[in-house]
Amino acid sequence: MATRLSTREDYVSLLDKYDTWLFDCDGVLWQGDTLVEGATEVLQLLRHHKKAVMFVTNNATKSRKNYKKKFDTLGVEAHVDEIYGSAFAAAVYISSVMKMPKDKKVYVIGMDGLEEELRDEGIAYLGGTDPEDNTLASFSLKNWTPDPTVGAVLCGLDTSINYTKLSKAFNYLLRNEGCTFLATNEDSTYPTAEGLLPGAGSVSAPLRYALGKDPVAIGKPKGTMLDCIKAKWVSHDFDPKRTIMVGDRLNTDIEFGKAGGLATLLVLTGITKESEITGPNASPTVPDYVTNSIGDLRALLS
Amino acid sequence: MATRLSTREDYVSLLDKYDTWLFDCDGVLWQGDTLVEGATEVLQLLRHHKKAVMFVTNNATKSRKNYKKKFDTLGVEAHVDEIYGSAFAAAVYISSVMKMPKDKKVYVIGMDGLEEELRDEGIAYLGGTDPEDNTLASFSLKNWTPDPTVGAVLCGLDTSINYTKLSKAFNYLLRNEGCTFLATNEDSTYPTAEGLLPGAGSVSAPLRYALGKDPVAIGKPKGTMLDCIKAKWVSHDFDPKRTIMVGDRLNTDIEFGKAGGLATLLVLTGITKESEITGPNASPTVPDYVTNSIGDLRALLS
Numbered sequence: 301m302a303t304r305l306s307t308r309e310d311y312v313s314l315l316d317k318y319d320t321w322l323f324d325c326d327g328v329l330w331q332g333d334t335l336v337e338g339a340t341e342v343l344q345l346l347r348h349h350k351k352a353v354m355f356v357t358n359n360a361t362k363s364r365k366n367y368k369k370k371f372d373t374l375g376v377e378a379h380v381d382e383i384y385g386s387a388f389a390a391a392v393y394i395s396s397v398m399k400m401p402k403d404k405k406v407y408v409i410g411m412d413g414l415e416e417e418l419r420d421e422g423i424a425y426l427g428g429t430d431p432e433d434n435t436l437a438s439f440s441l442k443n444w445t446p447d448p449t450v451g452a453v454l455c456g457l458d459t460s461i462n463y464t465k466l467s468k469a470f471n472y473l474l475r476n477e478g479c480t481f482l483a484t485n486e487d488s489t490y491p492t493a494e495g496l497l498p499g500a501g502s503v504s505a506p507l508r509y510a511l512g513k514d515p516v517a518i519g520k521p522k523g524t525m526l527d528c529i530k531a532k533w534v535s536h537d538f539d540p541k542r543t544i545m546v547g548d549r550l551n552t553d554i555e556f557g558k559a560g561g562l563a564t565l566l567v568l569t570g571i572t573k574e575s576e577i578t579g580p581n582a583s584p585t586v587p588d589y590v591t592n593s594i595g596d597l598r599a600l601l602s
Numbered sequence: 603m604a605t606r607l608s609t610r611e612d613y614v615s616l617l618d619k620y621d622t623w624l625f626d627c628d629g630v631l632w633q634g635d636t637l638v639e640g641a642t643e644v645l646q647l648l649r650h651h652k653k654a655v656m657f658v659t660n661n662a663t664k665s666r667k668n669y670k671k672k673f674d675t676l677g678v679e680a681h682v683d684e685i686y687g688s689a690f691a692a693a694v695y696i697s698s699v700m701k702m703p704k705d706k707k708v709y710v711i712g713m714d715g716l717e718e719e720l721r722d723e724g725i726a727y728l729g730g731t732d733p734e735d736n737t738l739a740s741f742s743l744k745n746w747t748p749d750p751t752v753g754a755v756l757c758g759l760d761t762s763i764n765y766t767k768l769s770k771a772f773n774y775l776l777r778n779e780g781c782t783f784l785a786t787n788e789d790s791t792y793p794t795a796e797g798l799l800p801g802a803g804s805v806s807a808p809l810r811y812a813l814g815k816d817p818v819a820i821g822k823p824k825g826t827m828l829d830c831i832k833a834k835w836v837s838h839d840f841d842p843k844r845t846i847m848v849g850d851r852l853n854t855d856i857e858f859g860k861a862g863g864l865a866t867l868l869v870l871t872g873i874t875k876e877s878e879i880t881g882p883n884a885s886p887t888v889p890d891y892v893t894n895s896i897g898d899l900r901a902l903l904s
Contacts (some may be wrong), residue, residue, distance in 0.1 A: 438761055459765045460765065461768075462738065462763065463760075467799045470800055471798075471799075474798065489812055495776075496772070496776065496812075497743070498765070498808050498811075502768070502772075502811045502812040505811035506800050506808065509800075510798075510807075
């Protein structure tokens with residue numbers, strides 16, 4: 301059973317227990333382009349108390365640099381090295397975990413943010429935003445010269461998804477020996493201010509179905525994302541027992557925290573509704589703490 | 603264990619046992635644009651012996667009229683009412699089984715052949731080949747006015763698949779009460795002369811994943827296709843015990859025949875390889891008969 305936070309003492313106790321605070325962004329700090337009330341003050345308060353603050357997002361359409369612009373626009377303090385996106389984590393996974401040889405390339409289904417992270421890690425790629433692959437013209441294997449050096453297919457949310465990209469990615473995975481199937485994340489849906497759209501997991505679903513196998517998924521709830529945070533933030537003494545993950549999705553954020561041995565705080569300003577955590581149909585994924593909004597932590601200021 | 607056919611007597615016995623012969627086309631009668639050697643003579647022979655001949659295809663990109671043109675080009679006798687495609691069967695399903703009210707519409711992910719079959723059954727539709735939905739421009743729910751009369755989403759192979767179509771289809775299934783999720787067929791791959799491409803099942807996979815539910819699938823191996831043949835071919839005395847399904851795919855053609863109580867003949871000129879039907883890793887789907895090629899039935903001529 302999750303502990304419901306409501307009094308000033310509840311939040312004081314939370315502040316005492318955790319040194320590192322990991323935040324999901326959309327649905328926690330903001331909703332679309334609107335800041336959640338009090339989010340800025342709460343982050344300032346955590347920084348004032350010398351807490352380490354990190355932003356952990358499955359959004360792979362933006363690079364960290366571009367994601368920081370979103371913080372800047374909304375007036376939220378954030379530094380590039382505090383931002384962990386699944387695009388960045390995927391690039392780190394390819395270079396540091398897979399240790400893909402430098403003469404190999406990645407075929408990308410994804411957007412410019414994903415390409416930027418690959419470039420920053422020195423990984424060669426094709427596909428992605430290449431105009432040749434962003435077309436609704438009919439695709440035939442007859443007119444295609446596959447690149448034998450493609451050693452991985454990396455699939456993220458791509459709003460220019462099309463049959464040419466899917467056909468090329470499928471054939472690389474089918475023909476190139478040892479070609480690894482990677483996905484930035486497996487979110488089934490992508491929340492926008494006006495409602496849900498198909499998410500990154502839905503964009504890779506055709507490959508999953510055609511191949512009859514699942515990709516190595518990088519983003520939350522998978523541990524790869526936490527490995528990446530630990531590997532990159534070497535200067536910081538990372539103690540899972542003193543770390544809390546704050547999120548709005550049970551099946552990504554909260555499961556990610558629990559799998560990594562972190563404490564978890566669910567906020568109700570995003571995807572998860574009250575009805576999913578109470579009553580007979582409650583989800584089996586139970587966060588340690590629940591509060592209505594991150595803004596509730598302003599109780600600490602009074 | 604499948605009976606391996608090889609002698610003239612084997613084929614004579616087969617000819618005696620079955621009055622109705624159902625054929626898959628690609629991989630059986632032709633491979634891409636090349637006729638399988640002897641296919642024309644064998645079909646003529648069956649017609650000469652007063653056998654009923656039907657062509658049962660999961661290809662939903664072509665209407666029956668257009669599919670007949672393929673037969674004409676290759677010099678194979680076929681009549682429109684002998685051709686049963688999953689596009690036609692889907693249209694019959696919507697009008698005769700679902701009995702969708704005339705004031706409702708179908709949102710189509712698919713190509714002009716699917717639209718033609720819907721028109722011929724008097725079913726209103728949107729999406730499909732509409733230029734507005736065949737775009738790689740970014741899609742936002744903000745700029746979209748959904749049609750409240752959409753009562754079904756029908757998804758077939760669509761080589762112009764894109765994020766706008768997927769987003770609209772997903773939102774119709776999410777928002778329009780009672781909106782039915784239909785797929786022409788669930789083939790994971792689409793064979794071409796140069797190799798495999800993603801199939802119709804892969805095109806509907808994003809919706810399946812985003813919704814967390816499967817469509818009602820019409821094509822082989824589902825019985826809906828056989829129901830459609832029985833319903834439309836009323837003049838013909840259809841006896842499953844005297845009917846044989848000839849195909850090249852275990853998981854579509856052969857399972858379709860078995861599920862419908864028909865005899866099944868596997869040919870090895872298409873998807874299924876010898877290794878999949880013999881030895882320790884053989885598929886659990888066992889056809890009644892196996893022969894290398896439909897052309898083998900020319901032994902009857904000697």
